[in-house]
Amino acid sequence: MTARRSAVAENDVDSGGYVEWLLYLGIAVTGFGLVLGAVPMAAVGVLIGITAFGRGLPRGALVASAAAAILWSNAAVVLPGRVGLPAAVGLLPQVLLAAVVVGRIVARRLPMVTTSAFRVLLLHGAALAMAAIIALDHGPVMGAIISFIIEGVVLWFLVVNAINSESEMERVTAAVVGVCAIIGLVSITQFATGSYDNDYLGFAQIDDSRAELLDEAASTGDEVLLRLSGPIGEQNRYAQSMLVVVPLALALSRVRTSGRLWPLLAVLPIVAAVALTGSRGAVLGLVATLAVMAYLRLVSMRSVVVVIVAGLLAVSILPGYRDRVFSAFTAVEGIDNQTSEVDGSTLSRVTENIAAVDMFVDHPLFGVGPSGYPRQYERYAERVGLLVKDQARQPHNLYLGKAAETGLVGLVTFVAIPAVVLVRLGRLWRATRSSNSRRAAMAAGYISAIMAYLATGVFLHLAFERYYWMLLALADAAATVGLRAIAVEAVEPPDETALVAASS
Numbered sequence: 001m002t003a004r005r006s007a008v009a010e011n012d013v014d015s016g017g018y019v020e021w022l023l024y025l026g027i028a029v030t031g032f033g034l035v036l037g038a039v040p041m042a043a044v045g046v047l048i049g050i051t052a053f054g055r056g057l058p059r060g061a062l063v064a065s066a067a068a069a070i071l072w073s074n075a076a077v078v079l080p081g082r083v084g085l086p087a088a089v090g091l092l093p094q095v096l097l098a099a100v101v102v103g104r105i106v107a108r109r110l111p112m113v114t115t116s117a118f119r120v121l122l123l124h125g126a127a128l129a130m131a132a133i134i135a136l137d138h139g140p141v142m143g144a145i146i147s148f149i150i151e152g153v154v155l156w157f158l159v160v161n162a163i164n165s166e167s168e169m170e171r172v173t174a175a176v177v178g179v180c181a182i183i184g185l186v187s188i189t190q191f192a193t194g195s196y197d198n199d200y201l202g203f204a205q206i207d208d209s210r211a212e213l214l215d216e217a218a219s220t221g222d223e224v225l226l227r228l229s230g231p232i233g234e235q236n237r238y239a240q241s242m243l244v245v246v247p248l249a250l251a252l253s254r255v256r257t258s259g260r261l262w263p264l265l266a267v268l269p270i271v272a273a274v275a276l277t278g279s280r281g282a283v284l285g286l287v288a289t290l291a292v293m294a295y296l297r298l299v300s301m302r303s304v305v306v307v308i309v310a311g312l313l314a315v316s317i318l319p320g321y322r323d324r325v326f327s328a329f330t331a332v333e334g335i336d337n338q339t340s341e342v343d344g345s346t347l348s349r350v351t352e353n354i355a356a357v358d359m360f361v362d363h364p365l366f367g368v369g370p371s372g373y374p375r376q377y378e379r380y381a382e383r384v385g386l387l388v389k390d391q392a393r394q395p396h397n398l399y400l401g402k403a404a405e406t407g408l409v410g411l412v413t414f415v416a417i418p419a420v421v422l423v424r425l426g427r428l429w430r431a432t433r434s435s436n437s438r439r440a441a442m443a444a445g446y447i448s449a450i451m452a453y454l455a456t457g458v459f460l461h462l463a464f465e466r467y468y469w470m471l472l473a474l475a476d477a478a479a480t481v482g483l484r485a486i487a488v489e490a491v492e493p494p495d496e497t498a499l500v501a502a503s504s
Helices: 002-011 018-036 039-056 061-073 087-107 116-133 141-162 166-193 208-220 235-243 246-255 261-276 280-295 301-317 321-329 331-337 344-362 373-384 398-432 437-456 465-491 496-503
Strands: none
Touching (some): 061 087, 061 141, 061 166, 087 141, 116 398, 141 465, 166 235, 235 280, 235 465, 246 261, 246 280, 280 301, 280 437, 344 373, 344 398, 373 398
């Protein structure tokens, strides 16, 4: 027992003191490098940050943290085009995680981890395969299956096997929060300076149509909401990927014994970036997330009120955002009265959702096939007739999209995946909410993050799915290492010193 504790202590080095300030320096230098478009400066900042993380990380956590940060920042997708690297570099996060897993399973002979949630993921894969076999159009099927395997199955397996302790879980989470804070600062700088012609090495993208809209508004003097897209290149996805990190940052501020301030500070640029996307779905996601976090005692009711007031202030300040948000609430009235009060985006989404329901009704068991909705959209949208666009469209609803493309079997297995993860996290939270605030906070953070994604899914279909599977895999890993630690302590109760450290 003593030997085991010594090993854990070796791998759980405190990263406080000068290391924390070194981390701040790395973030600052990286941020300035991105703002100025200076690749060497940004690279130096990244190296400083890696050094800071490496000083306090247990074995393997540095590589896993780097992989998580690269994936969440979309750097492996954005940067290769800038320096002429092949698109296969986009798999760098999986490669890094695979190196850790091979080292642990082969070299250190640690047992392979397969959780109940991962097995449900495989069951959903079987449902996808069946839907693919009987799909109406086999053209997009192969791409959907390959994407699910690489960005879903492989990534999940690597994550739950690469993270082997609670300290590693915390540091990987910190890497995601840190990189999102940097990206948020880039978006704030872009908005504050009006430098929309600079995409900051691809981490602050704006599509051509939005840029043209800005030029038009400048010539007419009209106010326009120029929605920022971050490193993803799509406004709503950028908002979604940032929003789910907010509860993780708040959880870190409760988890860490040192350096509690920076995760709280990181929330500010992350939330600001969400607001700058102009996403209406993010408003619903934020409300749902606040409610869940308050219930799980991750934030106080006072904090909830402050965030709501800040959100209302952001909506009122940003040009065009207020009208855009409130337009969603006039949708039903506008449709019923057949007036023009509803903007085209809302009418289009209503049409797309009804078309998805019709597809599901016509093909209830296995749907029209994975990624098959865009190919069938126009035929079904003509039945609805509200606002039919002459192009391939998406359902803009996670659940209706899954029902349309994979039927009841695919939808049930898909929903079961986060359900199982939430049940496991719920067990961890209930077991530790009164005795171990550290584990309870981490469980609450990931529960809230998942609920944020599921809430925004009411307005968004499944795209850039690596973010969704990565979030669920990290949550599953958090539940795994937490529940395992509880089981070990039940067999071998820790000594008094360990109890004090665990409760701090």
